[in-house]
Amino acid sequence: MTPEELKNLKVDKTVDARGTSCPGPLLAAKKAIGEIKDSQILEVLSADEGTKKDIPKWAEKKNYKYLGTIEESGYFRIFVKK
Amino acid sequence: MANKKFCLGLFTGSVDKLTAAGVVLSGAAAMDMDVDIYVLLQGARAFKKEIGDDASKLNMSENAEMKAEFMESLKKLKVKTWLEFFREAKEITNVKIHMCGLAGKVWGGNVLEDFVDIVDDIVGIGSYINSAAEADVSLFI
Structure with a gap:
């Protein structure tokens, strides 16, 4: 998805993991995805560079759909559809 | 689909390697892997009730001479202690922690109550080898 499309997404749950280092954001995503329904969208906020690679790979292995990442100032917004 | 199996032979009792094991374990937990950890010789000391995550x-x-800097850096980065990583992984996925009977005895631990409360049982080496043989991922730290 394009950054514009991502910005306009209706997100069902946002988890803010900006205060944690790896593996904190990944575990936050893992916990949060258990709290939404199939087809709903999770947004993960992370300031950890490795998360940008980690979450798409995790999503692929778990059969979730990685939608894309928006880079904000000092952090990332990562979108995954369950 | 059945969960993938992850087997970890945990020989180390040092805080840096235990922390690394905790990070790896978190990755396995995020992937919903079934994890079997076998605590071997030096590792058993860290699991004693009176040791646990008391880094001192x-x-x-x-880099033993840089322990203070290392611990300070972990704290600044809000990294969990090794024991917190292990506890959290147990909450998220199916993690079993098996104490090698010999290893426990070496450090004066004879029964389950001698160890931190995340240890599930005390086993012999045959259990470790069987688990490692069946695992999709097998690591030794």
């Missing part, structure tokens, strides 16, 4: 009682395996 644990050594570093590398």
Whole structure:
């Protein structure tokens, strides 16, 4: 998805993991995805560079759909559809 | 689909390697892997009730002279202690922690109550080898 499309997404749950280092954001995503329904969208906020690679790979292995990442100032917004 | 199996032979009792094991374990937990951890010789000391995540009682395996800086950096980065990583992984996925009977005895631990409360049982080496043989991922730290 394009950054514009991502910005306009209706997100069902946002988890803010900006205060944690790896593996904190990944575990936050893992916990949060258990709290939404199939087809709903999770947004993960992370300031950890490795998360940008980690979450798409995790999503692929778990059969979730990685939608894309928006880079904000000092952090990332990562979108995954369950 | 059945969960993938992850087997970890945990020989180390040093705080840096235990922390690394905790990070790896978190990755396995995020992937919903079934995890079997076998605590071997040096590792058993760290799992004693009176040691646990008391970093002052644990050594570093590398850069030992920089332990203070290492611990301070972990704290600044809000990294969990090794024991917190292990506890959290147990909450998230199916993690079993098996204490090698010999290893426990070496450090004066004879029964389950001698160890931190995340240890599930005390086993012999055959259990470890069987688990490692069946695992999709097998690591030794």
